[in-house]
Amino acid sequence: MSLQLIRPDINLDFVGKRYFFVALSTLINVLAIVLLFTKGLNYGVDFVGGSVAQIEFSSRTNGDAIQKALAPLDLGEITVQDFGKAGQSFLARFETVKNIGSIGPKLETALDKSYGPGVAKVVRVESVGAKVGSDLRRKGFAAVIIATIFMGVYIAIQFRHVSWSFGAGAVIALIHDVLVVMCALVISQYQFDLTTLAAVLTVIGYSVHDTIIVSDRIREDSTKRRREPIASIMNRAINETLSRTILTSGTAIVVLLSLLAFGGPILRPSAFTLLIGFITGTYSSIYIAGPVVLFWEGDSGRTKTRTGSSRAA
Structure with a gap:
């Protein structure tokens, strides 16, 4: 008999608590924007010269x-x-x-x-040099913006047979994750350099990966239960993938905690960035991407999956 971290019949009401978590996330994002414009990031020599x-x-x-x-x-x-x-x-x-x-x-x-x-x-x-640092900073932030947009477009295309709103949910979730990471970096005042920027881009990739796992399960369930409200299908999909999410994220977080504690000062900023990003990426896949889809479709809306189109391209 295999050991199961979470029993398969668990039914936590993630969707029902979305209003509280959306309000909390909005507050954190506003705080992040205020801190970015007032206190600012602790830019390394890479970005300021x-x-x-x-x-x-x-x-x-x-x-x-x-x-x-x-x-x-x-x-x-x-x-x-x-x-x-x-x-x-x-x-x-x-x-x-x-x-x-x-x-x-x-x-x-x-x-x-x-x-x-x-x-x-x-x-x-x-x-x-000052000019090189300015160019690196501009191109670095452009890379984050472009990666976020294209990840959202990718998800929208992949899940177009369910709903185009999955793409909008993914983009908003990614923006949320980046802002939370930036807020943590401003508060901690860890140095923001090219290595930390690479960690932010890694966070974007991880967050999208986690969002795809949940969205794919929603797509599979929607082909079986076309008459069921999307809110119910979404809640079931989150519960079904919860064990996998905890195991994957938990393993990565344990490694990052080790790097943060024993990796030394050079690795610490990037390890901290990844740690905060992986936590918020897991959170946003459940409490940000989903509510955006529900807002778009309506709580009682039906999924729009077409017969024979349930597989990813």
């Missing part, structure tokens, strides 16, 4: 002391933040310098004067 140096110390110090030690180098505005081991690992950001190859030794020399020889070590130095 400039130089960044990772500095390791053998003893504890603080950002103000590092800024004071580097001030004689005339690097423009310098910002310092903890990176990894608190008090001993830092990222120093400053304006792009012409000879980036020699900046590492200069930083170490300036730090040696304040802290003593060998206390500070420059691990790496990276530099991106």
Whole structure:
């Protein structure tokens, strides 16, 4: 006898609670938009240009002391933040310098004067021009928008025999997921760079995958129960795929929690982005994509599946 995580006859009323969760999601999305325009993302050097140096110390110090030690180098505005081991690992950001190859030794020399020889070590130095950073930021956000639209179009075409509203539900669910992830990044102030952007695009793909699983079950059930209201069919489909959803998402979340805890500071922003994205992607497949379809079709609407057209293209 096989072990079942959730009994097959479970019948939770997901559809009946949609108004509460849609209101909650709307509130979170509005908060995300406000935070994006007021506090903003913590853009990395990839998107704003400039130089960044990772500095390791053998003893504890603080950002103000590092800024004071580097001030004689005339690097423009310098910002310092903890990176990894608190008090001993830092990222120093400053304006792009012409000879980036020699900046590492200069930083170490300036730090040696304040802290003593060998206390500070420059691990790496990276530099991106302001124009290149601006172009990367613009193209990065364009990639997110285009991916969201085309994913929605794909789902709309795949499920056109059930209802074109599945495409609208998918797009709105993806927008919701991206906004929730951005809200989490603004609050946490994890660095938003090319690696984090790649994680956001991965979240879009994962969310669509989860939405397709639920939608495909709705399509299968609608061919068997053409006279049944779509709200009832949708609720049954969500319950039937619940065990698979929990197992798939749960496995991924456990891995991401491990990366977040033990992956180190370089992997932490992308692991955090994926973690929040996978959670909200699973949530939106149930409580956002479905309600959009119901709003479009009406709670008691019948599915529009045609005979012989129940398979995906």
